[in-house]
Amino acid sequence: VTLREGRDLARGLRQRHISLIAIAGAIGTGLFLGLGGAIQTAGPLGALLGYATVGLVVCAVQFALGEVTALLPVTGSFVRHAEFFVDPALGFAIGYNIVYGNWMSIPAEFSAICVLFQFWTDVSSAVWIVVFILLTSAVGMSLIRVYGEVEYWFALLKIIFIVFLIILGLVINLGGVSGVPRLGFHYWDTPGPFVEYIASGSWGKFLGYWAVMTSAVFSFAGTESIAMAAAETQSPRQVIPNACKRVFVRVTVFYILAVLIVGMLVASDDPRLDNQSGTAAQSPFVIASSAAQIRAIPSVVNAVVITSAWSSANQALLAGTRVLYGLALKDQAPKVFLRTTSWGVPYVCVALQSAFMLLAFMSLSNTALTVFYWFVNLTACGVLISWITILLNHYRMLLALKKQGISTRELPWHNRWTAYSTPVALVVCVIILLTGGFTVFTRGNWSASGFVSSYLDIPLVLTAFVLWKWIKKTKIVSLVDIPLRAALDEVERHPEQKLEEPRGWKKLLGMLWD
Numbered sequence: 315v316t317l318r319e320g321r322d323l324a325r326g327l328r329q330r331h332i333s334l335i336a337i338a339g340a341i342g343t344g345l346f347l348g349l350g351g352a353i354q355t356a357g358p359l360g361a362l363l364g365y366a367t368v369g370l371v372v373c374a375v376q377f378a379l380g381e382v383t384a385l386l387p388v389t390g391s392f393v394r395h396a397e398f399f400v401d402p403a404l405g406f407a408i409g410y411n412i413v414y415g416n417w418m419s420i421p422a423e424f425s426a427i428c429v430l431f432q433f434w435t436d437v438s439s440a441v442w443i444v445v446f447i448l449l450t451s452a453v454g455m456s457l458i459r460v461y462g463e464v465e466y467w468f469a470l471l472k473i474i475f476i477v478f479l480i481i482l483g484l485v486i487n488l489g490g491v492s493g494v495p496r497l498g499f500h501y502w503d504t505p506g507p508f509v510e511y512i513a514s515g516s517w518g519k520f521l522g523y524w525a526v527m528t529s530a531v532f533s534f535a536g537t538e539s540i541a542m543a544a545a546e547t548q549s550p551r552q553v554i555p556n557a558c559k560r561v562f563v564r565v566t567v568f569y570i571l572a573v574l575i576v577g578m579l580v581a582s583d584d585p586r587l588d589n590q591s592g593t594a595a596q597s598p599f600v601i602a603s604s605a606a607q608i609r610a611i612p613s614v615v616n617a618v619v620i621t622s623a624w625s626s627a628n629q630a631l632l633a634g635t636r637v638l639y640g641l642a643l644k645d646q647a648p649k650v651f652l653r654t655t656s657w658g659v660p661y662v663c664v665a666l667q668s669a670f671m672l673l674a675f676m677s678l679s680n681t682a683l684t685v686f687y688w689f690v691n692l693t694a695c696g697v698l699i700s701w702i703t704i705l706l707n708h709y710r711m712l713l714a715l716k717k718q719g720i721s722t723r724e725l726p727w728h729n730r731w732t733a734y735s736t737p738v739a740l741v742v743c744v745i746i747l748l749t750g751g752f753t754v755f756t757r758g759n760w761s762a763s764g765f766v767s768s769y770l771d772i773p774l775v776l777t778a779f780v781l782w783k784w785i786k787k788t789k790i791v792s793l794v795d796i797p798l799r800a801a802l803d804e805v806e807r808h809p810e811q812k813l814e815e816p817r818g819w820k821k822l823l824g825m826l827w828d
Contacts (some may be wrong), residue, residue: 319389319545319643324458324658327547331462333470333557335540335629341472341568344533346619349576350587350598352529356522358577359507360518364526365533365573367742369565372534374739375701377732380558383541384727385711385801387550390640391541392704397644399710399796403790407778408703409641411771415696416634417667420450422690423627428677430623433595433616439678446624447671454631454664458546458659461632468625475618476568479599482608483575491606501581509582512756521752528750533569535697536626537561538704539633546636546658549810555727576602635663646782687765695771698747705740708732710793717793726805744774747772 352361358781379392386393397405424446428439453461489496510518511525537570540557544550578603580587589596595612597619604612639660642651653662673689677680712733715722722728751768753759782788 317643318528318652319639322652322654322658323389323546323660324485325546326457326459326658327462327543327553329549329553329556330551331459331549332540333560334466334556335462341469341476341622344530344535345476345569345572346599346615346622347597348529348533350580350596352573352599353577353580353582353598354584354587354620354689355509355511355529356526357507357509357519358502358507358574360509360519360523361526361577362570362573364523365530365569366529366633368534369529369569371531371701371739371742372565373562374732374735375704375743376537376558376561377729378540378736378739379541379704380555381725381728381732382704382708383544383554383558383712384649385798387541387544387547387554388640389543389545389643390637391544392538392700392707393637394640394644395707396703399707399714399791401779401783401790402644402646403779403783404703404787405644406641406782407775408699409637409646410778411448411696411699411775413634413641416630416637417670418673418690419630420634420667420671421628421676421686423623423630424671424674425677425683425686427620427623428674430616430620434613440617440675443674443677446627447668447674450624450627450631450671451607451664451668453628454635454668455655455659455661458543460658461628464624464628468621471621472618473568474626475614476572479615480571480575482611483579483599483602486602486606487575487578491608494606499578501578505581505583509514510807512753515665516586524749526751528746531697531701531746531750534565536629537554538697538700539629542633542636551726551810552812555676559729561771631667632665632666635660638663638666688763695750695768698743698750699771699775702740702743702747705736705743708736709740710796712736714793714796718798719797720798720802724802 349361352364355361356364362638381393382395382399386395386398390409393405393409395405396408424443427446428442431437431439431442453464485491486494487497508519509522511522512518513521541550541554547553576598580598584601586601587596587598597612597615600612600615638647638651641647642649642663650668651660651663653660655661673686676686712722715725722730722733751764754761754764754768
């Protein structure tokens, strides 16, 4: 299997591409537009604690993914790892869940782009849908290096812009703009650091924090896709772990600082946070900049959010096509999906996913749009299911190493603290998954769409798991039978050329984007 993907796919992604793809996945519309809703739900401190908690979970997930991928750098990443460490049926179920989720997410991103363009122009949304279908399909059919370059520059743009917004927010907050008073932590005192959500008192404040934590998960969606194209990455056993281990710095700098600054700029009871336009107008950074009479910010935020949405579409195309290709490698999808171009792109997979982009035209009809978002909601909790799979794969790897008497020092990359962070993060992810839709069970808050988006994906994945297990009579892989020694021998037989470590100021900057 690995010989085939090594022969048919091209290793066009370099370290700078993979590192920036990891950032591109972490900085999206949730960061630019969604933080205001978090402040409104939980208050400045509640939102900060919620994002910090999920940030720690993301760090645990990334380290777990990095350790397993360093041992098994294969196309499809944790989907293929699930078959190796847990059960072929789990790989099948998770694989099709990701493929389906990415089929739906690209049209959803295009629908969001149409709304964003309405901020400036009344040009028909159909025009923008056609333009972005053609652009995304072209990137998908191009050399993998072209995809890497597109994501590299978009991610660089997002990094520069979010750093600019954080600095601008701090300047506005400290009274650095003429006519704007110094705020400091005023909004932490009035209306207060926490907001009561659904209930009252301490319980209401806790529910606000928990509601933010469940929504913060989806802001971080995409960070797990950095290993999807491991077979198309140069020196993947070094490059992917390097990108994973720097996620802690990125989460701290970009998300935690951004949430802190937004909580200092906008009051949790500010009526402008009720804006649900889907454009830059609902961004808390835009609200603060408008109050400071800085007029250019709304258009710039809108433009960057459009690039974020398209970047997410490109990332979904890569993840969906590579997982489908990986499923075909393991006879879990038709062999036709194994066909690749002379430059190493699985073009049948790309063509199929491009066909599903046409679903974006459903957004032109109100009735069709309702149906379309029901389809999207079916996989809304797929992010947590993917994280749970990554953590489960890693935990099974650690248990198998112990069972077979193999030292963790023999792994290509390992950190001692992951033996504790992985089980803790696994439990937290399961709890968030099971309680993510708690609001629909409270009095007067029942919502069919909310229930679907929170829970329906769970029985879908379980059904796919049981179905494949029943058809193929698969069994959970015994810890003793996991071929770890064979995988470690493969690492020794094919050593990678040592990457040059940056030094001085290059190393410092590399913590953010190298």
